Amino acid sequence: MTDKAHPIPNQPRVRFAPSPTGYLHVGGARTALFNWLFARRYHGTMILRIEDTDAERNKPELVTGILEGLKWLGVDWDEGPFYQSQRTQLYKDSAKKLLANGTAFLCYCPPEKYVGGDHAETDSGPAQVRRIVRCSCRDGKPSTPDGKPAIRFKVPIGGKTKFFDAVFGEREFSNDEIEDFVLLRSGKDGEDFGQAMYQMSVVVDDVDMCITHVIRGADHISNTPKQVLLYQALAATPPVFAHVPLILGADKSRLSKRHGATDVNMYRTEGFLPEAFRNFLALLGWAPGHDEQFLRTAELLEKFSLDGVSHTNAVFDRPKLEWFNTQFLQKLPIEELLPEVEAELKRSGLWKEEWATGAGHEWFSKTVDLLRPRVRLLPDFSTWSRAFFADDFSYEQAAKDKFWKDPKVPELLGKTADALAALPDWNHYACDHATRAVAEAGGVKAGLLINAIRVSIVGQAVAPPLFDTMVVLGQERVVRRLRASLKEFA
RNA sequence: GCCGCUAUGGUGCAACGGUUAGCACGUAGCCCUUUCAAGGCUAAAAUACGGGUUCGAUUCCCGUUAGCGGUACCA
Numbered sequence: 001m002t003d004k005a006h007p008i009p010n011q012p013r014v015r016f017a018p019s020p021t022g023y024l025h026v027g028g029a030r031t032a033l034f035n036w037l038f039a040r041r042y043h044g045t046m047i048l049r050i051e052d053t054d055a056e057r058n059k060p061e062l063v064t065g066i067l068e069g070l071k072w073l074g075v076d077w078d079e080g081p082f083y084q085s086q087r088t089q090l091y092k093d094s095a096k097k098l099l100a101n102g103t104a105f106l107c108y109c110p111p112e113k114y115v116g117g118d119h120a121e122t123d124s125g126p127a128q129v130r131r132i133v134r135c136s137c138r139d140g141k142p143s144t145p146d147g148k149p150a151i152r153f154k155v156p157i158g159g160k161t162k163f164f165d166a167v168f169g170e171r172e173f174s175n176d177e178i179e180d181f182v183l184l185r186s187g188k189d190g191e192d193f194g195q196a197m198y199q200m201s202v203v204v205d206d207v208d209m210c211i212t213h214v215i216r217g218a219d220h221i222s223n224t225p226k227q228v229l230l231y232q233a234l235a236a237t238p239p240v241f242a243h244v245p246l247i248l249g250a251d252k253s254r255l256s257k258r259h260g261a262t263d264v265n266m267y268r269t270e271g272f273l274p275e276a277f278r279n280f281l282a283l284l285g286w287a288p289g290h291d292e293q294f295l296r297t298a299e300l301l302e303k304f305s306l307d308g309v310s311h312t313n314a315v316f317d318r319p320k321l322e323w324f325n326t327q328f329l330q331k332l333p334i335e336e337l338l339p340e341v342e343a344e345l346k347r348s349g350l351w352k353e354e355w356a357t358g359a360g361h362e363w364f365s366k367t368v369d370l371l372r373p374r375v376r377l378l379p380d381f382s383t384w385s386r387a388f389f390a391d392d393f394s395y396e397q398a399a400k401d402k403f404w405k406d407p408k409v410p411e412l413l414g415k416t417a418d419a420l421a422a423l424p425d426w427n428h429y430a431c432d433h434a435t436r437a438v439a440e441a442g443g444v445k446a447g448l449l450i451n452a453i454r455v456s457i458v459g460q461a462v463a464p465p466l467f468d469t470m471v472v473l474g475q476e477r478v479v480r481r482l483r484a485s486l487k488e489f490a
Numbered sequence: 491g492c493c494g495c496u497a498u499g500g501u502g503c504a505a506c507g508g509u510u511a512g513c514a515c516g517u518a519g520c521c522c523u524u525u526c527a528a529g530g531c532u533a534a535a536a537u538a539c540g541g542g543u544u545c546g547a548u549u550c551c552c553g554u555u556a557g558c559g560g561u562a563c564c565a
Contacts, residue, residue, distance in 0.1 A: 291513035462526040
């Protein structure tokens with residue numbers, strides 16, 4: 001539908017335009033991802049623009065976090081970051097141009113006349129009501145002719161403003177519903193005008209940067225007619241808009257802190273794999289077709305289309321995100337997973353350089369491969385899997401209670417240590433047979449001994465299959481740990 | 491309040507006038523098994539409500555309800 005109505009240009013130009021008033025929110029991240037997917041899919045250009053025109057709310061230090069979040073997600077850009085705070089002259093010039101061509105006017109009304117509004121009683125209590133749509137200043141009749149004016153857009157009386165939305169289709173809004181919005185704030189002491197307002201700066205920048213497709217959150221849908229009006233006043237062609245549905249919390253209200261983490265960087269810290277997060281995010285409000293779920297980024301790129309974007313807000317489902325993570329943890333080619341694990345072990349101080357190359361690397365690879373079906377998040381490699389990478393692990397009380405309760409256990413463990421120490425070859429088969437022989441001789445089921453040994457050599461009730469674990473740990477270490485664990489029974 | 495968007499199992503998506511309404515997450519059970527996962531199989535679970543249009547509506551139209559968004563000299 002989209003492709004027919006508005007053919008995809010060969011080289012679309014899109015932008016992600018976050019505002020540094022907060023961290024990179026998952027909603028913003030999803031918008032960034034869709035822009036990126038679209039740009040890469042159609043060999044276009046991705047532009048990053050920082051919308052920091054509100055000096056009072058901006059926190060410049062947040063920009064770093066936003067950029068880091070994007071990089072972690074794998075969303076890169078070709079141009080920028082551009083900062084709107086450094087482009088103020090452009091907006092002022094444009095506003096003055098509109099003043100000159102009669103599509104804007106000077107407004108002397110005090111700001112508070114517009115802020116807050118009236119209150120009306122409704123069934124659900126007082127609701128805010130917009131007080132002013134058409135300002136009297138537009139006809140040259142300022143209510144308070146003195147003081148510094150702001151510049152407002154002169155919205156046409158009557159008529160409709162239309163635009164094409166690649167996900168919602170043709171849209172039209174009645175001009176009478178659109179207020180005479182502010183383009184430029186009134187100036188403080190010394191300056192003629194203040195900073196540009198959002199509508200002004202986006203449109204001027206989108207025109208200046210030759211943006212062809214504006215992909216953004218659906219919360220901007222009712223801003224769009226204002227912007228289209230601005231394009232017209234500026235004699236510019238509006239881009240194709242694509243509004244993507246919002247992300248909600250489990251209770252269907254707008255996603256916020258009380259729903260859990262909303263900062264993308266928190267997920268990085270928690271130890272999610274970026275590709276898993278990306279896959280999950282991509283499937284929030286979009287689907288490639290019928291039943292595909294687990295998608296590598298290349299497949300995402302191959303299949304992404306604005307047509308598939310849903311019209312409904314989506315709930316952020318954390319359990320599903322975790323499922324994606326375990327899927328990637330298990331299915332990623334091992335060479336792709338290794339660097340992530342290495343970084344994790346470095347963070348926790350368990351990393352040894354000998355694992356970087358040669359035989360050490362081979363061992364590391366084998367160990368990670370053994371561990372990964374049971375790992376849920378990257379830090380599990382340092383915590384749950386600690387006994388595989390370090391010798392100073394502790395014994396879980398619950399594991400001891402569960403698997404060491406048979407009085408025969410200490411003796412059997414001692415005999416197992418002797419049997420294993422005597423093995424000429426150290427492999428799965430040999431460990432298996434030696435262990436079962438000890439169990440049989442001791443008159444117990446193999447399972448009892450196997451479970452007891454597991455606790456002795458890794459300190460926990462849960463670990464990969466025992467004999468694989470033994471092979472990876474090595475003969476010397478297994479025997480030593482078995483003997484050392486005997487002290488726990490004293 | 492006004493304007494706008496939306497409405498398929500608990501969740502994310504399919505079905506774009508004709509299907510026993512499909513897939514995935516989650517949930518429950520079973521199998522596998524040496525712990526825990528993974529994996530395999532099975533089950534419960536949905537077209538918000540009311541009107542139209544049509545031979546036939548999940549699908550098109552209208553209304554209601556609900557949720558969300560906008561209604562700032564915020565972005």
